[in-house]
Amino acid sequence: MMTEAKATIVTENDWEPRIVAYCCNWCSYAGADLAGTSRIQYPPNARILRVNCTGRIKPEFILAALDMGADGVLVSGCHPGDCHYTSGNLKARARWALMEQVIEQAGVNPKRVRLQWASASEAQIFADGVRALVEQVKELGPIVREWK
């Protein structure tokens, strides 16, 4: 899985974080839609990938993204208890702790990944989450410097 990062290393000044965002279809993707319809403005650094449920997100998806050069990864789903599929997000949450450890062992600062809950009506929370991660990652700098 761990392919070599093909991303071109860029100079400090131009650098803008590249964020992969996995969103569940029912809450966070809809929340991101609402952020759009509500014209909430947030940094354009994230690329949203739609999955049915956060439970679908394999830890590999996150690791692979970091491996391929993502400076941060966002996972956003329904609030615990509100999952469209009853409990998929609880599984995602359960896997998260383990995942953070794996990342750390791989030499990546776990602050580069963020798990958040944003419902379909919480456009602002979604947008704030993206903004928070972008700012966090900006502090940490480009990922190429730390990936072992």
Added chain:
Amino acid sequence: MTQSMDYVETPKKYVSDNALVIGGGVAGMQAALDIANQGYKVYLVEKTPSIGGRMAAIDKTFPTLDCSACILTPKLSEVARHPNIELLTYSEVEKATGHEGNFTIKIRRKARYVHEDKCSGCGECAQVCPVEVPAEFEEKIGFRKAIYLPFPQATPAVYTIDMDTCINCKRCAKTCTRGAIDYEMKDKVVQLNVGAIVVATGYKLFDVSVYPRLGYGRYQNVINAMEYERLINAAGPTHGHLIRISDGKTPKDIGFIQCVGARDVNKGVPYCSRVCCMYGVKNAVMAREHDPEAKVTIYYADIRAFGKGFEEFYEMAKTRFGVNFVKGRVGEVVEDSETKDLIIEVEDINTAQLEEVRHDLLVICPGLQPPDGLETIAKVLKLEQSEDGYLDIEDTFSAPVTTTIPGVFTCGCADGPKDIPDSVTAGSAAAMRATIILSKAGAK
């Protein structure tokens, strides 16, 4: 079929299981779809050349700011393509006889001068047409040709010649490779047999020029909300650029005036029109979205943000979009003859201060009224109307979509002002009650 005692049927009473829906706005479309989805044939009669109604002309919808045409378009094509729906656009109901389960309807199919089956909607004809007239769909701010498609997503995508303005130059006919144009076309009257009827005739906007104090029709930069919708619409006459009619400048300080042609006992509209507050707030939000530097103020009596998500939207308009809300009805609008700015007088009720405020654009948000044709339709179908002109319903709770004639149902704004979701819901409800009658025909 087993039925309780209430439903002892006289033989032959329920003859037809076809339905007639009058009005192709969003409520009528929904009613038609919900009847058609149960397998019954529906005739959807619309008097203008296209279905879509008012919603097609609106820019965005509240409270989600969804783009109206975007969410409506799939419905338009769903209706047009439904095997059980027969569209009779540019048509009007002329006569009706019979009773629940067995109505005979005469419909006048106005001559389009273009054969629906031959026209591909390519638009070559309009390109060569030399006649330009103010477009109804654009609230007469934009123009159309004498042969025209009312709007890009018009359904059916068939052109119509407006014979009142056509100069008979025949260029369109020469251009049309499919031979779809026929100047000799005559109105046709068709007869239908239906078991149930749904009236979804919609509304008209109150004509605010009857309030001379507000200057509409007298001052160029006083416009009504529908004109505003077209001005901010990307597909509209200005390609979505909000401008002042007087000088084409971008307005920097816009006022929205609520409760005009609504809640007014002196103008025959004592009722609240339900939608104006929210479309006003929505339009104010859009003004800020178009130009975040613009100052935007709403003058209101009560902000009636009562529906799902409305209060939250109102709150958002205040806090996030920075729309300024002033509680107080506007007493007078005066134009600065030099700048064509408008000066309004209003008492801010919250402070008891009388304020004179200058705006460079004023948008009047008119209330709704029964449409002009409703009286005719009510007469044809023998339906009762209330004093305010809307259709009477049989009972508030047990028969909220049933008119005073059994077998004839109402939805959308035909029986009172409604917003889109309430119109759609009523459309489905009317469909439900109609199909109960249609299903009896199946019982033979």
Added chain:
Amino acid sequence: MDMLLYRGCTAPVRLPAYEAATIAVLEKLGVNLIEFKDTNCCGAQYVESLSRNAFAAMSGRILALAEKEGLDILAICGACSGSLKINKYHLDNDPTLRDEVNSLLADEGLKYTGKVRVRHLLQVLHEDIGIDAVERAVVRPYDGIRMAAHYGCHVTRPYEIVQVDDPENPTILDRLVEAVGGVAVDYAGKTRCCGGPMLAMDEGIASAIGRQKIQNIAEARADGLVTACVFCDIQLTQVQFGEGAIDKRIPVITIPQFLGPALGIDEDVLGLELNKITPSDIMASLQEGRQ
């Protein structure tokens, strides 16, 4: 057509030219005004505010007098026409009030039964004579003089009672101006009050209101202002004098004084020289004979 001219308290003393011009113009247009003797004040504002019965009695007597003469009343003052019409309305619709007033009138052998009409000058010009007839009677049209019209609140409001023009968008004066060759000028706050009724309570407020009106008319670049009410005429003239007045005064002229010259009536008869702000520029716009 014969009518009784109710001149009221103020016109004969403060604006006799209006009275004279009305008589002359209407005569020209076929309406014969008859001297209305032994009248009293209609009770406007002061009595009106203090006692409804007293107000009804004062106007009621005038109505009863006219009824006795068998003629309709012409009122040239907005306040008087308003009072008479409002009281006629109440007396016609409230039998108790009518009995009350009639009991007081009985001493003089008068009785009001509702048979009399009250007409404001604008109604007579518009309905009884007709604007077309006025236009036909013109012998010296104005050459596009720009005139702003001030109608007077009590002339047009409340419509349900006074039945003159469209209170929100009145046009009779404007149409009369146009009929004699003038240009009717629209201006901000056309239907607003002149401020006159405020004089008693607070002169400062009254003047402020009147001056605002004059300023709006000036901004619309009008050459003059036509009125149809004694009080409005006086007030809108008065505010152009004294402290806080604008530099260039706008001539104020009553509608019959404006129509008169165009109809070929001698300026002396119309009392134009009595106008406090001379309407000479307006008169200068008169063209030579039409035919």
Added chain:
Amino acid sequence: MSEVETPRIGVFVCHCGHNIAGVVDVDKVAEVAEDMPYVVFSTHEMFMCADSGQELIRQKIKEHNLNRVVVASCSPRMHEPTFRRVVEEADLNRYLFEQVNLREHVSWCHMRQPVEATEKAIDLVRMSVARAAKLEALPIKKVEVTPRTLVVGSGIAGLTAALDIADRGFEVVIVEKDKVLGGAVAKWTHLFPSDQIGEQVIEPLIDRIMRHEKIEVVRDSKVVNFEGYIGNFEVTIQNNPTGAERTYKVGTVIVATGFEPFRPIGYYGYGESPDVVTLAELQEMPRQYELFKPSDGKPVKKIAFIGCVGSREPGTKGHEHCSRHCCSAVAKAASDLRQRCDEVLVLYQDIRTYGRGHEEMHRLARGRNVIYSKFPPDQKPQVTIRKGKVRLNWFDVLSEDHLQFEPDLLVLASAMVPPSDIEETANLFSLTRSADGFFNPEHIKLAPLTTHTAGIMIAGAAQAAKNAHESAIDASGAAAKAVGLMARGKVEIESTVAQVIPELCSTCYTCVSACPYGAISIDKDAKPQAARVTEAKCHGCGTCAGGCPSSAIVMLHSTDDQILAMVEAYLCTPQEVTGGNA
């Protein structure tokens, strides 16, 4: 891949009028897309969803022999069904369509950054093109619809929906958790705008329900288990007192679970004096000429109402919404009671008597000398209770006076909030909820009665605060949706289910325990043993695949391959081609 063919991808970029093209350089997006792998055609168009746009797609599929279509426009939550249908009309399997969200996720949320927005748009298109290349056609599955509807709740919405469906000839099972039917309306005495009391409205409905042969009423019971999918749900209902369970097969469900009147503990002395009641409690007081004080039974001569109690409180979750019915209900109750009392006061923020006949109710109340007084939103009335007497102090915005009143009865127009067990109901039926706590409709404008779970409808106050009239209309509307499905007999279902690759399965049971629907079991008869998915039970969430340590589960239409292809397309494309960073 089921069919091995070289992808031939068409990319269609939508302007959405000005909505996208006003920010994103659509020209450039379409141009860059042309050079992406497997793309054979790329263009941009004013409205892709319009007839002309749709025709363009169909035409280009034929013309260029496209076997994958990427439309870059709005949210797929809006138009995916539209475009899937379009490609199907051109004989392309619907699962070979991929949509890019350039509007909600790009142009509308980066309005002031056109350069960055365009770069993001290009990235998103690139990602979707990469995914499109890996898409597979899936079979279109149709299932029968059981001609029976489950109606949950027997308020005016539930009763009306049940009757409509039954009158139309379909069977209904109506389940009510209470012992009696009728919900809130049955108990209320001041309905509006027509002058009826709840009993008069509800009794005839119950009467017909009880006599209707197509309707089975299950009272004092609740749904304890719910599984299946559209057309084929299996619902287990448990009797409250006996615990006995019964299972029903139904094709459709209408959730009409209504609302609860908010109990405003801590507001305006509620709970401190029996003479402070909610509007709902007032509604339930016996209807007789004289009204008596709950505290001492003496006649009520002075009443005050306070509006917006627990409603319109920005920042307080679940109470931000307007409860819609209260203003008119207060006007109705106030005008009714005014004739029996000396003084009636209404303290309000805004008067929202919005419906036809409602403003008239407001006028009637005022006409009967009900005093309306507006209080500032940030300075709510103060209630003190001393020696059993309720005293109100507030500031009247309209007169700018400080006012005081000692009502015999203080009525709080408290919010309509979701029932306390709504979370349970939401979980049971996989329904999502909006900020107001009520259920989310499929689309707030055009699909207010259906939900994101196919086959499940919502009606009445289950969706949002509503009055009885509106709930009744909702009910008929929801009934139409249910009947529509049942009358058709068959419906299409999503093919996006999980599949196990038996050779890779280690039977670790991770998936079995992960599946929220019990759709996965270990097939002990197979050799070697392996997990097996019961497709009918699978909802397609992919939690199994997310947890499978051996990558033995394939989530159709959401395969690992497809997802990682997108990630790779984004991150591993040389920067000079993307034209810069993010």
Added chain:
Amino acid sequence: MTNEIHTPSSEFAREVASVPGGEAINKCIQCGICTASCMVARASEKYRPRKIIQKILIGKRDEVLRSDQPWFCMTCRMCEENCQEGVSPAEIFHAVRFIAAREGHIPNVFRNTLDTVLTDGWLLKDAYSDFIEDERDDLGLEVDLRFNDGFVKRVRERYFSPDMREAEV
């Protein structure tokens, strides 16, 4: 704004409603269009017709009757024309003035003018000078105005107290 705490009551509103002209008081929904249409309000900060009506509606009888506010209305009826609920503040203020007058709260200017009218039969007897007589003569108008001053005495007798300190409605 006063700091005194008032207990709202509908009594005064009902009293006003019982006086001719005051009937529509309860129709007011406090939208403010009257104030926004009022020329006096524009010229004077202290005059807010809407607010006076609310004070009547909440029963601030003394404050309203003792104040000069109801007397500021010019009865130009612009508010009445614009009101969407069919309220005429002008009429309401007349009704209030009647009540105030009955209780002796009459502004001096009203009282004095009334006195003149009810003595002379008309308003401007004192101002009618020889000079004006000449003017009228020149214009060919009747010089003897012949106002009746007898009737007003009976009006005074029947409807007003002798010292004009109060008026009977």
